[in-house]
Amino acid sequence: MHELDSSANRVKVLVTGATGFIGRTLLGKLQAHGWETAALVRPATENSEPRVFDNTKVFDYEGNYESVRRAVREFQPDVVVHLASLFLARHVPADIPALVSSNLLFGTLLLEAMAEAGGGRFVNTGTSWQHYDSDSYRPVNLYAATKQGFQDILDYYVDARGIKAITLKLSDTYGYGDVRPKLLQLLLRTWETGEVLKMSPGEQEIEYTHVDDVAKGFLGAAELLLGDTFCGSASYSLRSGAPVTVKELVKLIESLSGRRLNVEFGATEYRPREMMTAWKGEMLPKWKAEISLEKGLKEMLDKSGYGCES
């Protein structure tokens, strides 16, 4: 671990959700860019992800305003990147308090602390799932509805309290080291165990975007906010621009790994409100996904030891 460089001219970024897959990648990217980073994270619990970060000041979010205010006051960030959220493709009633608390309360406290400190720049994280059937707002699930609800609260802080904001709407993200229980991880496990994976018919489109590209997008949004010409708020999407169906994804893995995956398409139904067509939201300006799915998957497979032996 290096000494923290205390030079006053470096851009300072406070990141929430820093223990997550995108958060960790982003911290590295920000530092490589020469910026100073801090993380606002929940205190460690037995099951939580490690809170050890290189070159990053860590503040505890104790679920209350004071702890958020302390981070904003002490670190005085130039930009706050709000990645923290509770992601649930489906919820049960018992999840609701945590969904509201993580996806609505935490961000509101953060915006209030920024407003109290005179305003600031905020990068928010949305989801393409706010756009079921490519509607301007039609949530796939309650998770997406809480994201939209938070956008309304963000709009208030932008319009009335001196916050500048960009919301980045994510489609599916992936990359080596991702341990989230998502489709790609299931497929790689199938690859390993040979077990049958029962799936839907597999015609739904997904825009897999590599975590390095996503992190670059967050950095790009921060730069946009730091520019002289930006005012108010905007919403953009970070997506590969190259949708594939789940069937095509499986074929691609098979071709890259030289081994057939034991997938039984059509064995289960689509999820309720499955996004059959990827949402084609306007992309972040000056940003473009650079890592093709083929390249990104190949890297994942190679590093995981699943790569083609040829």
Added chain:
Amino acid sequence: MHELDSSANRVKVLVTGATGFIGRTLLGKLQAHGWETAALVRPATENSEPRVFDNTKVFDYEGNYESVRRAVREFQPDVVVHLASLFLARHVPADIPALVSSNLLFGTLLLEAMAEAGGGRFVNTGTSWQHYDSDSYRPVNLYAATKQGFQDILDYYVDARGIKAITLKLSDTYGYGDVRPKLLQLLLRTWETGEVLKMSPGEQEIEYTHVDDVAKGFLGAAELLLGDTFCGSASYSLRSGAPVTVKELVKLIESLSGRRLNVEFGATEYRPREMMTAWKGEMLPKWKAEISLEKGLKEMLDKSGYGCES
């Protein structure tokens, strides 16, 4: 207190916020209409309003899902009227957890319980303050932003979980017995004490709507939801249709009471984001405010002993 009538054919309405000014009026109106009522209220605390209601089954909302589910399961309402909310014209940071909990979490738990029970009819309460400058969405304050955020969550339950809903957006409401610390109450106190009331320039428009008219609107929305032709969701406003400026309001009170109010207009600034022009949202079909401001104020003044002695 009468015996509860247990006849099975009466429409059953579960009301939240029943201890409030509109809630109490609505319970009376529903019962006069021959409907059966229940209230889902917080357990009594030292400072809470009385929880005693005529002919109304009372369920405790203990801040969790189970208590909400119990009310929905046991009472099996035909319609839920969700009036409960934390109203704050201005907030301080310490208010945020309660704003989120009252205006976002409680309603979400209620919708989830209804969805779990197979769907249902929901009358939601919005505010004209979601429409600063008559915008389609521009919140006057954080209170209004939480109302808009809840609308997004309601949209999910309507679109995906079998709920039918009408949101009624209220402008200012008033009537005899109102103890909320609002402008009219301040004016009546000035009338009584003769103290100077320092006010803004007073050119802002308000559509005062009498609580009896408002309660009739909630009843009307419930009837609309119970009709065969209603599906999905809708949003309407309950407003008098007869805006007055604050200056005109003061003149009206002076004329009705025969006494000059000691108001100093222009002594203070307008509130931040003061609504200068009343929002002219589409009114609830088949509903019209019937009590003119003159008539309603006269009744308030007479009953309060402030009436003109002539």
